[in-house]
Every structure is written in structure tokens, then in C-alpha cells.
Amino acid sequence: xxxxxxxxxxxxxxxxxxxxxxxxxxxxxxxxxxxxxxxxxxxxxxxxxxxxxxxxxxxxxxxxxxxxxxxxxxxxxxxxxxxxxxxxxxxxxxxxxxxxxxxxxxxxxxxxxxxxxxxxxxxxxxxxxxxxxxxxxxxxxxxxxxxxxxxxxxxxxxx
Amino acid sequence: xxxxxxxxxxxxxxxxxxxxxxxxxxxxxxxxxxxxxxxxxxxxxxxxxxxxxxxxxxxxxxxxxxxxxxxxxxxxxxxxxxxxxxxxxxxxxxxxxxxxxxxxxxxxxxxxxxxxxxxxxxxxxxxxxxxxxxxxxxxxxxxxxxxxxxxxxxxxxxxxxxxxxxxxxxxxxxxxxxxxxxxxxxxxxxxxxxxxxxxxxxxxxxxxxxxxxxxxxxxxxxxxxxxxxxxxxxxxxxxxxxxxxxxxxxxxxxxxxxxxxxxxxxxxxxxxxxxxxxxxxxxxxxxxxxxxxxxxxxxxxxxxxxxxxxxxxxxxxxxxxxxxxxxxxxxxxxxxxxxxxxxxxxxxxxxxxxxxxxxxxxxxxxxxxxxxxxxxxxxxxxxxxxxxxxxxxxxxxxxxxxxxxxxxxxxxxxxxxxxxxxxxxxxxxxxxxxxxxxxxxxxxxxxxxxxxxxxxxxxxxxxxxxxxxxxxxxxxxxxxxxxxxxxxxxxxxxxxxxxxxxxxxxxxxxxxxxxxxxxxxxxxxxxxxxxxxxxxxxxxxxxxxxxxxxxxxxxxxxxxxxxxxxxxxxxxxxxxxxxxxxxxxxxxxxxxxxxxxxxxxxxxxxxxxxxxxxxxxxxxxxxxxxxxxxxxxxxxxxxxxxxxxxxxxxxxxxxxxxxxxxxxxxxxxxxxxxxxxxxxxxxxxxxxxxxxxxxxxxxxxxxxxxxxxxxxxxxxxxxxxxxxxxxxxxxxxxxxxxxxxxxxxxxxxxxxxxxxxxxxxxxxxxxxxxxxxxxxxxxxxxxxxxxxxxxxxxxxxxx
Ligand code: FES
Ligand code: FES
Numbered sequence: 001x002x003x004x005x006x007x008x009x010x011x012x013x014x015x016x017x018x019x020x021x022x023x024x025x026x027x028x029x030x031x032x033x034x035x036x037x038x039x040x041x042x043x044x045x046x047x048x049x050x051x052x053x054x055x056x057x058x059x060x061x062x063x064x065x066x067x068x069x070x071x072x073x074x075x076x077x078x079x080x081x082x083x084x085x086x087x088x089x090x091x092x093x094x095x096x097x098x099x100x101x102x103x104x105x106x107x108x109x110x111x112x113x114x115x116x117x118x119x120x121x122x123x124x125x126x127x128x129x130x131x132x133x134x135x136x137x138x139x140x141x142x143x144x145x146x147x148x149x150x151x152x153x154x155x156x157x158x159x
Numbered sequence: 160x161x162x163x164x165x166x167x168x169x170x171x172x173x174x175x176x177x178x179x180x181x182x183x184x185x186x187x188x189x190x191x192x193x194x195x196x197x198x199x200x201x202x203x204x205x206x207x208x209x210x211x212x213x214x215x216x217x218x219x220x221x222x223x224x225x226x227x228x229x230x231x232x233x234x235x236x237x238x239x240x241x242x243x244x245x246x247x248x249x250x251x252x253x254x255x256x257x258x259x260x261x262x263x264x265x266x267x268x269x270x271x272x273x274x275x276x277x278x279x280x281x282x283x284x285x286x287x288x289x290x291x292x293x294x295x296x297x298x299x300x301x302x303x304x305x306x307x308x309x310x311x312x313x314x315x316x317x318x319x320x321x322x323x324x325x326x327x328x329x330x331x332x333x334x335x336x337x338x339x340x341x342x343x344x345x346x347x348x349x350x351x352x353x354x355x356x357x358x359x360x361x362x363x364x365x366x367x368x369x370x371x372x373x374x375x376x377x378x379x380x381x382x383x384x385x386x387x388x389x390x391x392x393x394x395x396x397x398x399x400x401x402x403x404x405x406x407x408x409x410x411x412x413x414x415x416x417x418x419x420x421x422x423x424x425x426x427x428x429x430x431x432x433x434x435x436x437x438x439x440x441x442x443x444x445x446x447x448x449x450x451x452x453x454x455x456x457x458x459x460x461x462x463x464x465x466x467x468x469x470x471x472x473x474x475x476x477x478x479x480x481x482x483x484x485x486x487x488x489x490x491x492x493x494x495x496x497x498x499x500x501x502x503x504x505x506x507x508x509x510x511x512x513x514x515x516x517x518x519x520x521x522x523x524x525x526x527x528x529x530x531x532x533x534x535x536x537x538x539x540x541x542x543x544x545x546x547x548x549x550x551x552x553x554x555x556x557x558x559x560x561x562x563x564x565x566x567x568x569x570x571x572x573x574x575x576x577x578x579x580x581x582x583x584x585x586x587x588x589x590x591x592x593x594x595x596x597x598x599x600x601x602x603x604x605x606x607x608x609x610x611x612x613x614x615x616x617x618x619x620x621x622x623x624x625x626x627x628x629x630x631x632x633x634x635x636x637x638x639x640x641x642x643x644x645x646x647x648x649x650x651x652x653x654x655x656x657x658x659x660x661x662x663x664x665x666x667x668x669x670x671x672x673x674x675x676x677x678x679x680x681x682x683x684x685x686x687x688x689x690x691x692x693x694x695x696x697x698x699x700x701x702x703x704x705x706x707x708x709x710x711x712x713x714x715x716x717x718x719x720x721x722x723x724x725x726x727x728x729x730x731x732x733x734x735x736x737x738x739x740x741x742x743x744x745x746x747x748x749x750x751x752x753x754x755x756x757x758x759x760x761x762x763x764x765x766x767x768x769x770x771x772x773x774x775x776x777x778x779x780x781x782x783x784x785x786x787x788x789x790x791x792x793x794x795x796x797x798x799x800x801x802x803x804x805x806x807x808x809x810x811x812x813x814x815x816x817x818x819x820x821x822x823x824x825x826x827x828x829x830x831x832x833x834x835x836x837x838x839x840x841x842x843x844x845x846x847x848x849x850x851x852x853x854x855x856x857x858x859x860x861x862x863x864x865x866x867x868x869x870x871x872x873x874x875x876x877x878x879x880x881x882x883x884x885x886x887x888x889x890x891x892x893x894x895x896x897x898x899x900x901x902x903x904x905x906x907x908x909x910x911x912x913x914x915x916x917x918x919x920x921x922x923x924x925x926x927x928x929x930x931x932x933x934x935x936x937x938x939x940x941x942x943x944x945x946x947x948x949x950x951x952x953x954x955x956x957x958x
Contacts, residue, residue: 022288036199037192039416041365042449046873049365076192083187090190094182097838100846101672102189103196103366103416124886131881135873137365137417138672140845140909141881 005070009033010079019066026050028066029076037077037106041135048134051107052076058114077106080113089113089151098147100138107134112148121152176681176691177900180838183677184696185414185670194414197369197384202442205371206235208432209290211280211297212451213272216308216527216866217319218301220271220279227296228282233289236439237297238281238431240269246434247400250425252493255642258332259498260325262490262525266431271304273321273489274527275867276454281431283443306527308866310463310486313524321489321525330491331498331523333641335505337580338516343478347469351552355545356934357914359461359486359860362534363878364671366416367452370429372436372443380407381436385429388418388671389709392494392645394701396425397433405701408433412699412709415671419850420533421456422671423711425493453871457532458860461486462501462541466508468549474557474564479580480518481508481545487523488530495640497523500531502641503538509579510546511590511628511804512568517580527866533711535850536629536910543627544935547915551624551922552931561624561919562598565806566591569626585628588802588903589830589892594626596828596890597806606810606824614927619813620823621924625915626806631904632717633800639712647712648796651704652722654683654730655790658775660754660768662687662694664726667707668719669699673843673906675715678835679723682900686727687734688751689767704792713803713904716835721795721899729791737770737789740781801896803903805829807848807912811920818939818946820856820921827912828890831905837891840905844889847909853879854910855917856936928953 002018009029016032024043029035029052041049043062050062053075081087086094089112099105108131115121115130127148128141136144188194225237249263268279280297284290305319312318313328321328344350364386371384381403387393387410394410397403415422428445436443447455466481485501492499505519554564570577575587606622613620633639635648653665664683668675676696684691697703698719710719731751738756739746742763750759757764773780774789810824827844834840857877861869870876895901914935921942922932928949934941 020288030199034201035192036195039196039366040198040446041367041416042873044449044872044874047365047449077190078192081191083191083193086187086190093190094186097183097842099186099189100674100842101364101366101415101417102185102194103364105189106192109190125882128881133880135365135878135880137363137419137850137878138846139842140847140849140887141884142845142886143842145881145886 003067005066007069008073009035010075021065021067023066024062025064025066025069026061029061035076035078039103039106041103048111049104049107051110051134053110053114058111077109080109088154089116092147092151096143096147096150098139098144104134104136108136108144112151115148116151116155121148124149176684177833177835179836181677181681181691181836183674184680185674185676189414196366196414196416197371197386198446200371200384202371202373205442205444206283206285207287207290208443208445209282209287209294210278211282211294213268213275213277213279215272215301215303216275216306217304217321218272219304220268221300221302223280224298225280228293231293231296233285234282234293235285236283238435240265240267243267243434246438247430250396250400250493252491252496253644254496254498256331256333256498259496260322260330261496262322264425264427264490264493266427266434274529276529278427278455281435283435283439306866308526308862308864310484310524310526313526321527328525329522330487330525331502332521333502334520335581336518340478340480340516340518343516344467344469347477348472349470349553349556350467351549351556352467353931353933355464355466355548357460357462357541357544358936360459360534360854360858361453361860361876362419362421362456362459364417364419364421367447367449368422368426368456369446370432372432374436374440374442376440378407381433382409382411383429383433384411384413386415386422387412388415388423388669388711390669390699390701391667391707391709393425393429396493397430400430401433401437410701412669418671419535420459423533424457424495449873450871453876454868455529457492458488458529459500459531459534460541461531462504464504464541464545466545466549468553470553470557474553474559474567476512476514476553476568478516479509479514481505483521485521485523486526486528488528489525490530492530492532494643494645495533496643497530499533499640500538504542506581506583507539507542508546509581510543511570511585511626513570514580519581528862535847536907539627539629539911540851540854540914543625543911544915544918547625547919548933551919562594562603565594565624565626569594583630585802586897587894588628588804589894590626590628590804592892593804593806593828593830596892597808597826600828600888600890601808601824601826603808619815619924621811621920621922623809623811623916623918623920623923624806625912625919627911628802628804629713629908629911630800631713631803632797632898633712633714634797636798637800645708647708649794650718650722651707651792651794652719652726653704653790653792654726656767656771658771660766660771662689664694664696664723665703666696666698666719667704667709668715669709671710673710673715674839675719678716678839679719681835682720682723683727686724687731688753690754693754713906716902717797717801717898717904718795720835720902721797722793724899725793725795726791729793730789733787733789733791734767734770737774737781737785738765740785741765741770741773795899797898801832801898801903803831803905803908805908805912807916809916809920811917811924813921813924813942818942820937822885825885825887827887827909828892829905829908830892830894830903832893832896832903833901834891834893835902841889843906844909845887847907848887848913849879849884851910851913852884852917854935855914857938859936
């Protein structure tokens with residue numbers, strides 16, 4: 001059995017007719033739509049590498065079925081800035097060296113976008129707590145925290 | 160050392176890239192989802208592999224029934240060891256070490272299985288989902304041969320043998336001796352010792368291992384994209400095993416999502432995917448799921464060390480002896496061998512200290528677990544843990560401060576090069592300088608005051624110190640792994656300017672997060688006088704340079720950087736020769752900077768682009784004999800390698816109720832020589848320390864008595880998350896090394912120092928209970944157990 005899935009991804013509408021009900025959203029994004037910016041690090045909901053925004057909230061795409069995303073609006077890392085024009089958070093990650101191998105980075109950015117939208121992020125504790133569902137093995141988190149701290153400060157200035 | 164005193168007068172005038180926190184070239188693509196990791200490759204109509212793996216720790220394979228799997232939807236082929244037997248030669252991790260048994264690396268288990276997670280059957284189907292469905296239909300009959308789950312039981316006389324042909328489970332045995340340890344220990348004023356252990360650990364890169372074999376039917380050629388940090392070694396091994404010349408086998412490590420050693424060996428799946436691609440004439444993909452990655456990638460540590468150190472009355476360490484029992488897992492890994500980790504422990508136990516006599520014996524024994532392999536720090540996290548615990552025990556027995564006892568024993572500035580008791584030679588490095596700088600940055604005296612106050616309130620506050628040294632950027636005089644015949648002593652850089660003036664620099668080193676595209680370009684920008692933005696660095700591609708091994712053992716800044724410097728110098732000369740024609744000036748009067756050749760002191764200049772045009776596109780400007788190709792290649796060998804050192808100081812507090820350890824302060828003072836990019840260096844230290852904190856406090860692969868892995872998910876195998884890691888202060892002592900550029904390797908150090916420093920801090924925190932910390936990780940359960948035992952003991956023997 002296959003199902004029709006119609007979904008908005010990064011502002012583009014996709015109508016896919018032959019989606020197996022068991023297909024994970026992460027595999028749908030990566031393999032069906034070719035958006036390989038979303039990474040898969042564990043497939044059991046712990047590492048956060050697969051984080052995307054669904055209707056504005058961060059979710060684990062490895063714990064979501066593609067069919068559950070029908071009718072939703074998804075934003076992946078490809079929907080933020082471009083290499084030539086990074087968005088604010090991406091720029092701060094670069095400025096503060098918040099990435100090394102880059103594998104956890106898409107998930108960190110999508111979680112970061114959610115945090116920046118929904119939380120005051122007044123202290124480092126709050127930022128670290130907000131990131132606790134995203135694992136990074138390279139950076140020791142210090143520079144990721146710095147990047148988000150500085151993105152939060154810029155957001156405050158711009159309000 | 161201040162950088163100004165090193166700079167040449169001409170250097171001061173132009174902006175230098177080496178030493179500057181230049182933003183990474185890699186970032187724009189990685190930040191926007193435009194990176195390309197192996198699993199992101201999209202070859203034409205690829206097939207997908209899923210493996211049936213062993214659930215048995217040690218068993219004979221009696222029968223494999225794949226009939227149902229063969230006819231399952233989407234299945235194209237089902238392969239067992241028998242099906243591929245004629246398609247390859249086993250890969251042997253050879254070594255010249257005596258008392259070593261080399262186990263062959265095979266693509267699939269043949270005859271028997273030796274650990275849970277070993278691949279037995281490969282199912283190839285049109286999608287991964289369908290391949291996994293078919294795996295469920297495979298039936299295997301096993302005859303259990305008895306699990307060997309611990310190193311202590313593996314050496315028992317009646318233990319089942321993993322490799323019958325070896326005649327023993329001891330795959331490697333070795334001993335180092337210098338001086339008369341027995342006599343020195345007898346004569347020592349104070350002797351301290353104990354049994355120390357670091358449990359098994361997973362390197363756990365966030366990107367699971369992943370391979371894509373792309374088949375080119377026109378040439379019968381394969382390009383293997385692999386998440387490897389040793390693509391050159393993988394290429395040579397597969398070429399030999401499959402009888403495919405390098406012209407038909409290209410191995411590329413594209414963007415790689417971390418390794419830390421877990422992607423630094425040849426894996427059975429890499430062989431299998433190439434064999435199957437050739438057999439089926441199709442492109443194939445495989446990526447480990449997390450369970451597969453944890454249960455079949457190389458693992459780390461797993462050693463028990465019985466050690467003793469003797470001090471004279473002045474606190475000078477005079478003798479050290481240790482017996483190391485390493486649990487190396489089921490196979491000797493290619494190319495490093497099973498000696499890599501445990502032998503390194505005995506090689507580095509004397510550390511940065513001047514210890515007169517030494518005996519270090521090591522045995523590596525086979526157990527029913529995945530092989531141990533390289534992991535960030537290799538051997539030295541444990542050797543440092545043991546030696547630094549012994550130093551603290553000595554200090555306590557002698558009533559000395561931990562900083563003072565280290566100061567008395569470290570090799571001092573005038574004493575380099577210094578050969579330690581295990582034979583390793585330290586070149587001039589700031590050992591004492593790191594100790595002092597760390598003490599100062601940590602506010603050591605104040606920390607002790609803070610500790611005294613905390614103790615008064617009954618709080619368990621402790622301060623830990625660890626000093627260590629490591630050998631980095633190893634040249635051809637020493638094999639990276641003991642007795643290994645592969646040349647790990649050199650690296651090549653090939654730099655070319657094409658007819659458009661673009662600069663391409665090709666290397667065999669392979670970045671997996673270290674930012675080599677940036678740091679190598681920084682070196683070239685300075686040494687070639689090019690503009691940074693014009694340089695494209697190609698790395699991790701076996702077609703880019705004739706021979707290479709990869710990035711491991713903290714070698715790429717030293718070897719890749721050295722090759723970049725030398726090749727730049729050669730190319731610089733060629734550019735100058737052309738420019739001197741074009742500018743009608745003397746070769747020596749021309750300076751290269753920012754992508755331009757200028758006659759010094761004038762505004763007469765030509766761009767590299769104009770130089771390239773004159774050489775390649777213009778038939779008139781230059782005489783034919785002056786039109787030499789603008790490219791240069793250099794293979795650099797630092798011969799010996801160079802030392803890197805650091806001191807870590809950490810302040811922790813143990814919560815007596817939950818037994819959780821909170822880190823209040825973390826300071827690292829390190830000497831990595833000339834820094835290429837301070838931003839990247841700090842990042843490497845942060846990441847290394849975070850892994851060391853994981854090793855010290857949580858991370859443990861738990862195998863039960865039946866050698867079943869109990870912690871195979873990220874829920875059970877806990878790596879540090881953001882709230883677990885403190886902010887760190889990193890101080891740099893930049894004492895120049897003797898290798899080209901004055902660099903030292905520094906990617907591993909954080910993981911070497913942190914476990915020891917934290918162990919010492921916890922022991923210090925728990926000193927009111929007189930508790931000894933001799934096993935890592937010190938998780939809350941263990942701390943709780945130790946405190947309870949201590950309380951019980953105190954009740955039984957009231958003072
Ligand atoms: S891949 Fe989804 S949380 Fe790890
Ligand atoms: S940058 Fe490598 S896992 Fe985070």
C-alpha cells in the first residue's frame with residue numbers, strides 16, 4: 001500500500017504519490033526529495049542530527065513518518081541561508097567556530113532556530129539545556145553555545 | 160614565545176595567515192546542507208546492502224539458509240562467505256613484532272563467528288527497507304563454542320580459543336625494560352601502586368560508518384566513497400585484496416562526520432561492498448545504523464594495569480613498573496594491529512617524567528568483542544591516568560603538593576632532547592611551562608583556599624592535575640603502530656596553478672572535522688604569497704596524489720603542513736623565474752604576496768594570473784624553455800616527529816546525595832608549537848577534553864558474561880551533552896618545534912589529559928573518605944559504591 005503525501009518543504013510544494021506508510025520523514029527528505037542536508041545519526045531519537053522544523057516546531061525527522069508530515073510545512077537546513085548569504089545563526093556558527101565535522105550542525109541549527117524563536121536564552125544554562133537533545137562529538141559545545149548566545153544578543157538588538 | 164621575535168622582517172610587512180583565526184573554508188557548505196558525506200552520494204540506480212550479523216559471541220556456523228531471502232521483494236543478491244570466497248585475498252595486519260599473531264580481515268565471517276555484531280550475510284536489494292526485510296528471513300544454525308568475555312578469563316588455560324591456529328588467546332606480548340627496577344623499588348623511600356582500569360569505550364563519531372561503491376562499467380572501475388580517515392591505506396589494501404590496480408580503484412573520503420579513530424582502520428564492509436559492486440556490476444550503498452556502528456566499529460581502551468612507582472625521599476620518581484592486560488577483541492585490526500592500543504600504554508607510561516628505571520609488560524588478549532583500534536589519544540589516556548594517579552599517590556605519601564611533585568620530576572628546558580625510560584625521545588617542549596601556565600590560569604592557590612572553605616561546609620570539592628606528553632607528526636624513523644610495514648612517515652603536497660591562475664593544492668591527508676582545507680591553505684597563502692581565497696585544497700582522494708595514508712596520530716599539520724611549505728617554496732621559485740622575465744627584474748628582487756609578484760620597492764607587478772597566462776596561453780612572451788608547468792610536488796618526512804605536551808587542571812564537586820560530579824573549572828595549558836589557526840586549535844582542545852570527560856564520567860561499553868553488548872544505543876551509551884561540559888580556558892605555550900613550520904600535532908591531547916585530571920580531582924574530592932580512584936568511568940553508581948564501602952569500613956574500624 002502506498003499513500004499520497006503533499007507537503008511544503010522550504011516553501012516548495014511536493015506531491016509524492018507512492019509513499020510507503022513506514023517511510024521515515026528523514027528518509028523521505030533525504031532520498032525521495034534529495035535534501036541530504038538533514039542528517040541521520042542514530043534513528044532512535046537521541047542524537048538530534050535529523051532535527052527539522054514542522055509547522056515551526058523542532059521535531060526529530062527519524063521519529064516521524066513521512067505520512068505524518070502530509071499537509072505540514074517543513075523547514076530543513078536547506079531552507080535557511082545559502083553559502084553566499086548565510087542567515088544570522090549560520091553566520092554566528094561560522095564566526096564562533098561552532099562546527100567541526102559539520103555532521104551534527106544541521107540539527108544544531110534547526111534546534112537553535114526553534115530556541116531563538118521561543119525562548120529568552122538569557123543565560124548559558126538555558127542555552128545548554130535547550131541543546132541537551134542534540135549531540136555533538138567534535139566541538140565540546142563551548143563554541144556552539146557562544147554562537148547561539150551571540151545570535152540571541154543580535155536578535156535582542158533587532159527587536 | 161612571542162610571535163614577533165620569530166617573524167622575519169619581510170613577513171612583518173604582509174599579512175600573515177599562519178597564526179590568524181581565519182574563518183573556515185568548509186563552513187559555508189556545511190552550514191547550508193551543501194556538504195557531501197558518503198551517504199549523500201547519489202550514484203545511478205544504486206542498490207542497498209543490509210547485513211545479517213551474529214547474535215552469537217563465539218560459534219561455529221553450521222548452516223546458512225538464505226532461500227527465503229533470495230526470493231524476497233526487491234532482493235538482487237544474497238552473499239555469504241562461500242559466495243565471495245574466490246573474489247579476494249584476505250588482508251593481513253602484518254607486523255614485525257615478535258609474539259604477535261596476525262588475524263586475517265575477511266569481508267564476511269567464514270566458518271565461525273567471534274563477536275556479537277560480526278557480519279555473516281550481505282543482502283543486496285533495491286532499497287534498504289527491502290534489504291532489511293529480507294535479512295529477517297535468513298536462518299542460521301550455530302554451534303556455540305563458549306563466550307570469552309573478559310581478558311582475565313581469556314588467559315585461563317581452559318579458555319576456549321578464538322583463533323585455534325594461534326594456539327592461545329594472547330595475540331601480542333611484549334616487555335620494555337630499562338635499569339634495575341626491582342633494586343630501585345627496594346631502595347625507594349616511598350612506594351605507591353595499585354590496579355587501574357579503563358573500561359571499553361566507543362569512539363562514537365556522530366556520522367555512522369558509511370560506504371558507497373560506484374561502479375563504472377566502461378572501465379570495470381570502482382570509486383569507493385568512504386567515511387574513512389585513511390583513504391590511502393584503504394585503497395592500497397583493497398587494491399591488493401581484489402587484484403584491482405589503482406587506475407581502476409579510486410578511494411575518496413568526502414566530507415566525513417568525525418572519526419576519532421573509529422573510521423581509521425580497514426573494515427570488512429569496505430571489502431564486501433567493492434567485491435559485490437564488481438560481482439554485480441552495480442553501484443552499492445551501505446550506511447551503518449547506530450546499533451551496527453556501536454557493535455561493529457573499532458572500540459577503545461579496555462585495559463587493566465597493575466602498576467607501582469617508587470620515589471626517593473625528595474619526591475623524585477626513580478622506578479616504575481607495570482603489567483598491562485589489554486582486551487583487544489576478536490581480531491587484530493588492519494593496518495594497526497591489536498598491538499596499537501595496549502603497546503602504546505607501556506610505551507608512554509613514563510610520560511613527561513625522568514624516571515630512572517622501568518619495566519613495562521603488556522599482553523593483548525582476544526575476547527568475543529569487536530576489535531579495539533585507534534581512538535583519540537591511543538594508549539596515552541590510560542598511561543596518563545595511571546602515571547598521574549601514581550604521582551598524586553606519591554605526593555600524598557610524601558606530603559607534597561601535586562604541582563610540586565610534578566615540577567620536581569618533569570623534564571626541564573635544558574634537558575631536551577630527552578629519552579624516557581621506555582625509549583621515546585621528547586624534543587624540546589614546554590613541559591614545566593605548561594604546568595606553571597595551567598597553575599596560574601586556574602588560580603591554583605585560590606582554588607585550594609576555595610577547597611578548604613568548601614570542606615569546612617562538608618562539601619566534596621576536589622582539584623585534579625594531569626601533565627602529559629605525546630609524540631605527534633611521526634616520521635619514517637618510527638612506525639606509528641609497532642612493527643607495522645606501511646610507510647606512515649611521509650605525506651605529499653602537489654600544488655598547481657592552472658591557465659586561469661587558480662591554485663589547486665592536493666594532499667593525501669583526509670580531514671574529518673579538523674578544518675585542513677583552511678589550515679593547509681593558510682600555510683600555502685603565506686609560503687607561496689598567494690591570496691587565501693584563490694587556493695582550493697583537495698584532500699582525501701587517492702587519485703589526487705600518487706601515495707598517501709591519511710589523517711591519524713596527530714600528523715596532518717606536521718606532515719601535510721610540512722609538505723605544503725616545501726612544495727610552496729618550489730612553486731614560488733618557478734613563479735619568480737617567470738615573473739623576472741615579465742618584469743625584467745632580478746629573481747632575488749621579486750617578492751610574492753597576495754597573488755602578485757612585485758619588484759621589491761616598486762609598483763611594478765604581475766598577478767599570478769598574468770604569470771599563468773604567459774606560461775600556458777601565450778606563445779610569444781616567454782621563450783619556450785621558460786614555459787615550465789606551474790606546479791610543484793613535495794613529499795615531506797619529518798623523520799622523527801615532534802612532542803606535544805599539556806597540563807590540565809580541573810576543579811570538581813561530588814554531590815554526596817546523587818554522586819554526580821560537577822565540573823566547576825577546567826583549564827588546559829598546552830604546547831602545540833607554532834599555531835596555524837588559534838580558533839581551530841581551541842576547538843580541537845574543547846572537543847578532546849569533552850571526550851575525555853565522557854571517558855572519565857560516563858562512557859562505557861558494557862558486555863555481560865556472555866559477551867552480549869548491553870549498551871548499544873545512545874540511551875545506554877551516554878556521551879556528554881551540552882549541560883555536562885563546562886566552559887574551558889585554554890592557554891597556549893607556543894614553543895617552536897624543529898619540524899618544518901615549527902608545528903606540533905594537537906588533535907588528540909584533550910582526550911589524553913582529561914580522564915587523568917578528573918580522576919585525580921574526584922580522588923581529591925573524596926579524600927575525606929580516603930577513597931582511591933582507580934577505575935574509569937567514575938559514574939554515579941561507582942562513586943556511590945565507593946562512598947558506601949568507605950563508610951562501612953570507617954564503622955568497622957573507628958579511628
Ligand atoms: S537521527 Fe534522529 S535523533 Fe538521531
Ligand atoms: S561538529 Fe562534528 S558532531 Fe558536531
